[in-house]
Amino acid sequence: MTRRELPINDDGDVVRVRQLVRSVAVDARLSLVEQTKLVTAASELARNTLTYGGGGAATVEHITNGTKSGVRAIFRDKGPGIADLDLALTDGYTSGKGLGLGLGGARRLVDEFSVESSPGSGTTVTVTKWAR
Amino acid sequence: MDSVPILKIGDVLLVSIQTDLQDEAVMALQESLAERISSTGASGVIIDISVLDVVDSFAGRMLATVAAISRVLDAETVVVGMRPAVAITLVEMGLSLDGIKTALDLERGMRLLSGDGALA
Ligand SMILES: Nc1ncnc2c1ncn2[C@@H]1O[C@H](COP(=O)(O)OP(=O)(O)O)[C@@H](O)[C@H]1O
Ligand SMILES: [Mg+2]
Numbered sequence: 001m002t003r004r005e006l007p008i009n010d011d012g013d014v015v016r017v018r019q020l021v022r023s024v025a026v027d028a029r030l031s032l033v034e035q036t037k038l039v040t041a042a043s044e045l046a047r048n049t050l051t052y053g054g055g056g057a058a059t060v061e062h063i064t065n066g067t068k069s070g071v072r073a074i075f076r077d078k079g080p081g082i083a084d085l086d087l088a089l090t091d092g093y094t095s096g097k098g099l100g101l102g103l104g105g106a107r108r109l110v111d112e113f114s115v116e117s118s119p120g121s122g123t124t125v126t127v128t129k130w131a132r
Numbered sequence: 133m134d135s136v137p138i139l140k141i142g143d144v145l146l147v148s149i150q151t152d153l154q155d156e157a158v159m160a161l162q163e164s165l166a167e168r169i170s171s172t173g174a175s176g177v178i179i180d181i182s183v184l185d186v187v188d189s190f191a192g193r194m195l196a197t198v199a200a201i202s203r204v205l206d207a208e209t210v211v212v213g214m215r216p217a218v219a220i221t222l223v224e225m226g227l228s229l230d231g232i233k234t235a236l237d238l239e240r241g242m243r244l245l246s247g248d249g250a251l252a
Binding site: 011015018022091104 | 155156186187216218220221224
């Protein structure tokens, strides 16, 4: 199945990640609303990778589980990590000048959401969205 | 960097977002819009986002900032053309766009502003 990796090192890369996620979501037959939710979540996570992780990469793949079809996207960086994940997921919390809705919003927009992070070892966020 | 054209229609400035805006283009838009509001005395700003298939919190903050700048310069902002899937996503994400007026399309946006006296 399609599995592609893109670097996230500047603004243009965030746009390219959005476009890749969109095209894989179309392949996976997500509805327009599902596509839009997933692409929005991916945009938030890619921007976090860039802004807070100091850059990294995204891997996007079309996955299946029995008859189910979906998209998995993984965002990785080797930045400072997230010390307090509950705090980071709190709506409105930002350590920068964002709206603080990226992580919490992304979690609400997808079906499966996980974060692996510890101070000093970087951050990996994995999201999955299934076609209904 | 693509610059965003700003059209003047009567008392209203119309900004049609063409593509995904990157940071620099957003800064440039905010500056040129502020200049145009003050040089034309426009009392309304319409931002057409009908081509945007995604509005994330970065773009949402951009819209809110533009609206805030306009308000300080005594102009009212209306965002028009938001796609239904984008609206559903924004609500689920919790991005309320507080303080930003919206209208379904350009015509309704113009009417909303004229109702507020912007075209009077
Ligand atoms: N990849 C990351 N590496 C380190 N910290 C992160 C990362 N992603 C998010 N964070 C932390 O979580 C906070 C909340 O993120 P988010 O909800 O996207 O809001 P915002 O981007 O507006 O700050 C960020 O301000 C940052 O402190
Ligand atoms: Mg964020």
